[in-house]
Amino acid sequence: MRRRLWVSDLGMGARFAFAGGREGWARMLLTAVGVGLGVALLLLTTAIPNALAVRQEREEARTDVTFNNPKIPRSDATLLVADVPTTFREKEVRGREVQPEGPRAPVPPGLSRLPGVGEMVVSPALKRLLESDDGKLLRERLPDRIVGTIGEPGLIGSQEFAYFRGVDHLVITEETYRIARIDRFGDPDPTPQSMDPILVLLTLVVFLVLLMPVAVFIAAAVRFGGERRDRRLAALRLVGSDSGMTRRVAAGEAMAGAVVGLVFGTVFFLIGRQAAGSMELLDVSVFPSYLDPSPMLALLVAVAVPAAAVLVTLFALRGVVIEPLGVVRTAKPPRRRLWWRLLVPLAGLGLLYPMIGKGRDNGDFNQYLVSAGVLLLLVGVTALLPWVVEAVVARLGAGGLAWQLAIRRLQLSSGTAARMVNGIAVAVAGAIALQMLFTGVEGQYTEETGNDLSRAQMQVWLPKGTALAGTAAAFEATEGVRKVHVFGEAYVNDRRKDAEELTQITVADCATLRSVASIPSCRDGDSFLVEGGDYGSVTPAVSKPGTRLWFDDGQESPYRWTVPAGIERVRPVTDPTGQLRGGFLLTPAALPAGSERAVSVQVYVSLDDQVADAAEYVRNTTGRIDPIGEASMWTAEERSETFDKIRTGLLVGAACVLALIGASLLVSQLEQLRERRKLLSSLVAFGTRRRTLSLSVLWQTAIPIGLGLLLASLVGITLGTVLLMMTDTPVSVDWASVLSMTGIGAAVVLAVTLLSLPPLVRLMRPEGLRTE
Template identity: 55%
Template sequence: MNRLRDLALGARFALTGGREGWTRTLMTAVGVGLGVALLLATTALPGALSARDARDNARNDYGAGDQIPAAADTLLIARTDTVFDGEDIRGRLLQPEGDRAPVPPGLSGPPAPGTMVVSPDLRDLLNSPKGKLLRERVPYKITGTVADAGLLGPHELVYYAGSDQLKGRQALNAERVDIERLKSFPQKKPSEPIDPILALLIVIIFVVLLLPVAVFIAAAVRFGGDRRDKRLAALRLVGADSRMTRWIAAGEALAGSVLGLVLGTVFFLIARQYIGEVTIARLNVFPADLDPSPGLALLVGVAVPAAAVGVTLFALRGVVIEPLGVVRTSVPRPRRLWWRLLLPVVGLGLLVPMFDKGRDQGFYNQGQVIGGTVLLLIGVTALLPWLIETVVRRLGGGGVGWQLAVRRLQVNSGAAARLVNGIAVAVAGAIALQMLFSGIEGDYVTASGEDTGRAQMVVPMPTNLSQAEQRRREENVKAVPGVTGTTTLGNVGLRTDARNPDDEKYVEMAVGDCRALREVGELPSCKDGDVFVTTGGDYGGDGAVPGAKLFFETPGSSDRRAQTPYTVPLSARTVPARVDPLGTKRGGLLATPGAIRAFGKARVSYTTYVTTRPGDALVADRVLNTAWADDPFTRARVLNDQKTASRFAGVRRGLYIGAAAVLMLIGTSLLVSMLEQLRERKRLLSSLVAFGTRRTTLSWSVLWQTAVPVTLGLTLATGVGLGLGAVLLRMVGHPILVDWPSVLAMVGIGAGVVVLVTALSLPPLWRLMRPDGLRTE
């Protein structure tokens, strides 16, 4: 009961202590509030991503196929996804087959043929001058807007267009046209299981992003520590004992933290209204999705005030408050090192047993991972005060500004450590996370096999185009500004002659002129009419030998009498196969047009590989427009060197969002902390100016007071980060490799934030140097 009374008395002092008390409490509340806002956002992020995934699943249209018979409740849907200016656009063509056809989420009904319903951002893009090029590819009349239920986020580019051509295209069994018949939304979507290493990565991300927030909150509740201790000495003078004064101080911190909870909630609610305008790594969410979990929000509401009380009591454990002053102002006893080293050692002890576990031995113990990582990173906050105290004790000499800075650090190195602790923990965690990402990235980001050095785009064409039509389309693409060359290859399927259909073998034939055939085979010499047999292909080569009797494939018919026979010429030369620009090493036959001219009924599907002028940002969109004009169902696309696992890409996007939020918190909290320290030293600064100290000297003094702790903090953070990164790589069974440019980038970002905050604090510093700072009441 006495303790509760003391806490209440301290809270009363914080709220009724005049302008000085209110200012101190407000600074604490702002610092705590910023951390609370980020904690609330973090607790809401999993729910926001889940809501996003739920909308994605609700509109899923993959997996049905065309085996469903047409009925009054079926819908034909064609996927016409495209890319414009590097942004993905989700496109669908819809043709209802009855009045009860399903409607995609976000639409009130199917659009009429020739019209479309679009997302708000796509409507704005199409109506802008920038969207003129895209309008050629999406020429439908806009008649409505896709509601939020049909979008992943407020800035997604989506359109649903009506069509009356899908049934005819499906009846032709046209290849390379992705048309399906649906009876309902959503279709079943197979879930991609998460593997142990990705689960570990997610845990590490949460620890690395949340720990700096906790450090900043712990530092914020100690704002105004020096002046608070002087007030506590006055309480001792009127009869309070030492234990009572500590609990009164805890009550002041409690009041500031509770007010910080209120401000943090307000900050979060304000920021949530604008979250839809923010896009990070092509990911954004609706404000309504950012809804904190009640359980986690309650945990934040309880943990922050409890931490404020605990941190204050812990900070005062070595301070002797007497009626005539605070003993801490005398020469302090050197900090002990042994228990500070114990934290990272225990953390290592928790993580070492999981070395070389990899992904084949099940999931990692999350409690053990969190405990070990937290102890290693907390070791930075424990070691940094000792490191700063040990180094600055040996500093001396130099100019007046340097001496003022060094003396200030020697008198109160703890305040400097608190200023830098958060940025040091964030940098250490970022370095470890970067090492882990770099180590495992090769497992999830793999080479696609596509050779963007030989071609930058591919334009598939429908089957059974006449050679004249194929040449016309190729010439259209070749005439696009920015296109430097095209190569067109045809593809024909054949079957071997076998009495038992199960014994048949598939043989692939590439058709093209000699220049085109050299893209898929190493030809010694070539002229029109030649045929080649390839060796070393990955598929399609069984049964392809000179003299072999084959049959051109006829879909839907297994009757040899209905199929066209073909005999491989005995003069066909054997050549090694070559990987094509799509990364495929074809086997089978290579034939020039003259070799199959007599087989007019052969079903040839053509593909044009396109090379473009480097640096032309719009050439891809012009090629896509040209391909669309020839075939609205085109699957033309840009080639990519790499492919990324969707789960890994999602985790990486989440990391970018969290890192951006923590970086903003770091900068803002550092600024608030620095302004609080300057406010506490207002009278000292004014006194120095009154005695003739130049303002530039004091400015350099403040800069040195920031530069020395930051340098030491970043050095310590780099060492701890590299150590933690090495431990994590050993845990996942990967070799320890350091990406030094990335490490230096992390350190540079941390230092840059501090430099920016220091520069922003200079104008308030100059105002505090005015003589009226000596005025007192």
């Protein structure tokens, strides 16, 4: 019987939601849009695990050249593949040269056939670039005829740059890490990788911080139109409904708005899903088919959102007395209690406390305790903010007319103001904590390269057999190049077989050798022995004049070099890589005839920063000399790839959440203005200046936002400190990040406020006094 009563009352509330005239439909639309924006982001979040899994599966399915390629004998079912990636204007281009060794050679995923010699199959995004004026420089590097595009199964993102080109010059050599023989595509030795506990913690906290504001916004959206709704409920009491039935009817009305919001959210999600196929954010792109939410998670969202609407409404009405003659909420509400609000964040700290000092060496963090602790701390923001707003505005008073109007409004409805700010306060608190955590542990995943960027900004590797003189001339003639250092590098053994001593040899002209060693006099044909190098050092047994050394090429090398009598000993100087080079230094004429086939080439290039595409010209020169060559930009430091992926994921997610924050705040602001339409119109009719009312609305937004951001900073710093202590990292507050996160939150609110000014001006017209 009780269940039937609940169903009947909820159904009556749902009918009221759809039969409330123009006002009812406006309220329903605002609630649906607010809930729909949150639902869309929730559906997107539930689709992320599937998107990551599909990207990983496709990356594994197209794997070819790896460091652990097995030795496969040649057959009519094998394929030679060369890893020839490049970069164009800071974006990676995945490249492969393929050479079938028989009619049954494997075909890469996404291709219907292998390209022939001089043919190229490219990704759709790369094809658009190559066919545009912007891709002219890259087209010089990839001149082959385009005969098709790579299908979706062969790509990990819709905007990925990738290509396959057919060649006939590949040969398996010692440098097989760039060229491999395969009989199928896919990882030949898939091994599950254990993830660093700190990185797992980062990932978990990122998801919690991004999802919590969404939940807060949905909870706020189902309460849109609360004051008007309560006045309608008083009418229900007048015709005979009891207080319980009235609350259930209100819950049914909110549930109806939430259900319509689910429909809106699904539509928003489908539109965003389709648009995602043509977008790229922070070098991350997906195909629409990737964004398929897990059926169970989508069902959970579909059930949880209406249920949350009912529960939030019942909770909101617990302290509201609805009588036939009105709603007691219009009187001054009782002061909020602080003690239970403090228990929420304290409970979160209590759950996280046992993991303080755990670090990465004491096993994984308890994911349930982490999730509950972080959520309680963030929920603490929503619990404390209404009390903070009420306590502060109660002590504010004297000021101009606009200030007094704003303060009085906040004193009467501080809860409404706090609800509007809750979401952005939670988002800022989480962002501050995450930024502290990322900044604190970044040093553990960052390594100094030691590269001297004042001497060179690019490094080019070219395979064995490349001519030194021709290479130097080619790069010196390249546009945008100021200076070039070209070194030939090889290793020599003390024995032709079963070597015990391995020593480095560096080949370059005299001017270039002086950049790595202190050489008083030099002419072509001289050789030098470096003493005190960081690597490639020479032992006394190897350095004796007359010692015969064999070039190391992974086989029984036919090339031999004899340490000359009277070889001059020199001291090293720091080379462009920031190290002291050891071993032997040879000028080109001192190199034995034919041994250049065992010498690879390293080129260090200094760029002219006045030439915008200098790096692209260098890459084009590299490709002309040898397609297998690799040109890379230097950086002062290198970061863990996994750490960078998590940070990129945070930035992408934060961008989506900020968009939701802005849209939801705008909807909330419009809802507040709509409810005050008659009041604003009355004040204008009595002669109040529009400028005064506009300023009062701005103050009503600015005061709660300021208090919310202060509270968010306090909670965010607390949470960040605890997370750093959990990872056993020295605690330090990055005040620049705190201020930047707070500033971003304030900027979003400022933008929303400015966008709400035109509707505000329209609402302050006498026509707003009309009613039905």
